[in-house]
Amino acid sequence: xxxxxxxxxxxxxxxxxxxxxxxxxxxxxxxxxxxxxxxxxxxxxxxxxxxxxxxxxxxxxxxxxxxxxxxxxxxxxxxxxxxxxxxxxxxxxxxxxxxxxxxxxxxxxxxxxxxxxxxxxxxxxxxxxxxxxxxxxxxxxxxxxxxxxxxxxxxxxxxxxxxxxxxxxxxxxxxxxxxxxxxxxxxxxxxxxxxxxxxxxxxxxxxxxxxxxxxxxxxxxxxxxxxxxxxxxxxxxxxxxxxxxxxxxxxxxxxxxxxxxxxxxxxxxxxxxxxxxxxxxxxxxxxxxxxxxxxxxxxxxxxxxxxxxxxxxxxxxxxxxxxxx
Numbered sequence: 454x455x456x457x458x459x460x461x462x463x464x465x466x467x468x469x470x471x472x473x474x475x476x477x478x479x480x481x482x483x484x485x486x487x488x489x490x491x492x493x494x495x496x497x498x499x500x501x502x503x504x505x506x507x508x509x510x511x512x513x514x515x516x517x518x519x520x521x522x523x524x525x526x527x528x529x530x531x532x533x534x535x536x537x538x539x540x541x542x543x544x545x546x547x548x549x550x551x552x553x554x555x556x557x558x559x560x561x562x563x564x565x566x567x568x569x570x571x572x573x574x575x576x577x578x579x580x581x582x583x584x585x586x587x588x589x590x591x592x593x594x595x596x597x598x599x600x601x602x603x604x605x606x607x608x609x610x611x612x613x614x615x616x617x618x619x620x621x622x623x624x625x626x627x628x629x630x631x632x633x634x635x636x637x638x639x640x641x642x643x644x645x646x647x648x649x650x651x652x653x654x655x656x657x658x659x660x661x662x663x664x665x666x667x668x669x670x671x672x673x674x675x676x677x678x679x680x681x682x683x684x685x686x687x688x689x690x691x692x693x694x695x696x697x698x699x700x701x702x703x704x705x706x707x708x709x710x711x712x713x714x715x716x717x718x719x720x721x722x723x724x725x726x727x728x729x730x731x732x733x734x735x736x737x738x739x740x741x742x743x744x745x746x747x748x749x750x751x752x753x754x755x756x757x758x759x760x761x762x763x764x765x766x767x768x769x770x771x772x773x774x775x776x777x778x
Contacts, residue, residue: 455479457655458511458540460521460532462497463489465610466546467522469648471495474518477652482511502528508535515539518655522546525575526584533588542658543596544651545589549664551582551600555719561726562600562662597654599647602666602725603713605743606644607750613705613712614641616763617676618748621683623756628688628778629680630769632714633697637672639713640723643743650735663730667737669723672713675740682744690778700772706762 457474461467462483468491474481475494483491484507487499500507502525512535519540523529529545553565569584570577589596605614620629647665680689694717703710715722731737757766764772 455517455656456514457481457518457520458516458536459483459495460502460519460523460528461485462491462495464522465608466604466644466648467520468492469644470520470522470651473648473652474655477656479518484508484511502531505531508532512536512539515541517541518544520544520546520651520655521589523585524548524578524581526570526581526588527575529585530588533591537592540592540595542655542660543589543592544655545585545596545598546647546651547582547586547598547600548578549600549602549666549722549725550579551586552579552721555722557721558724559726560721560724562664562729594660597651597659598662599651599654599665599730600663600725601642601647602664602723602727603639603641604644604647605641605747607746609644609747610761611706612760612762615747615751616712616760617679618683618744619751619756619760620763621680621685622748622752624687625684626687628690628773629685630690630692630711630764630773630776630778631676632672632711633691633694634672634676634714636717637715638669638720638723639672639675640666640669640725640727641675641740641743642667643738643746646736646738650730650733653734659733661729661733663733663735664725664727665730665735666725666727667740668727669725670740672723675713678740679744682741683748688778690773690776692772692776697772700775702764702772708762709764709768710762711764712762 462471463485472492481495491497567579567583570580575581
């Protein structure tokens with residue numbers, strides 16, 4: 454039997470990876486703080502990764518596969534130091550945010566990385582991920598690094614992508630304020646496609662580094678696909694980027710934001726080269742299928758529920774009124 458250690462396993466992506474391995478017949482152990490359950494069929498080891506003996510319960514066993522998704526470089530380095538002699542293969546989930554710049558469309562895995570955070574701080578995400586990648590580099594040719602793009606799908610806790618199908622579906626005939634999209638792109642990967650790639654890569658012992666990203670698509674096309682599937686028939690309203698910024702509307706995510714909207718000086722962020730991922734066996738389901746899955750999940754969770762990203766209904770109405778729309 455394959456013995457798999459998930460450093461995490463109770464979160465959105467790591468939980469799906471754990472479940473995939475369980476479905477493959479593996480013996481899965483998850484290391485987590487204990488605030489959330491691990492998937493049924495796995496063993497949960499409650500541990501605080503800030504503690505110096507966090508890995509004591511799992512260092513006495515050989516692991517065919519270790520998976521880590523942490524953005525805390527200190528946690529990653531400590532795990533490598535504790536388990537490197539026990540791991541046959543290691544999968545690390547990084548991010549396309551690890552790159553130093555996002556100003557060149559179509560950049561591949563050879564693009565320069567951010568300067569690693571030598572102090573082990575997780576505060577600067579790009580530098581933290583660079584430091585974490587450096588830490589797993591000590592494993593040599595036993596490691597697979599997936600630099601994930603925007604991960605989307607059912608259960609997404611960030612609400613970045615789900616905001617749009619929920620918003621379009623909530624008021625089928627009403628106007629909807631959308632993000633500025635002229636010349637803009639979006640690049641998403643379904644959470645289950647990413648989890649599947651990580652598990653299959655671990656199963657066959659694949660080594661390497663890939664941009665685990667979807668097809669770079671004009672943001673206007675993404676929004677139109679979402680709108681069509683959600684059944685929205687009302688008008689679509691847009692506003693200039695500067696006008697929105699002046700009124701406190703944020704890019705990308707978070708409260709009072711228009712999700713997926715990126716600053717104009719980041720043309721490379723949503724246009725990363727994903728050919729290496731596909732060549733390594735990475736699959737990409739059609740965008741429409743992901744949208745349908747997300748919309749079903751949003752309906753189940755409530756189209757009007759409080760969200761971590763996007764505009765509140767009153768905020769959007771106020772902005773549309775200021776536009777005269």
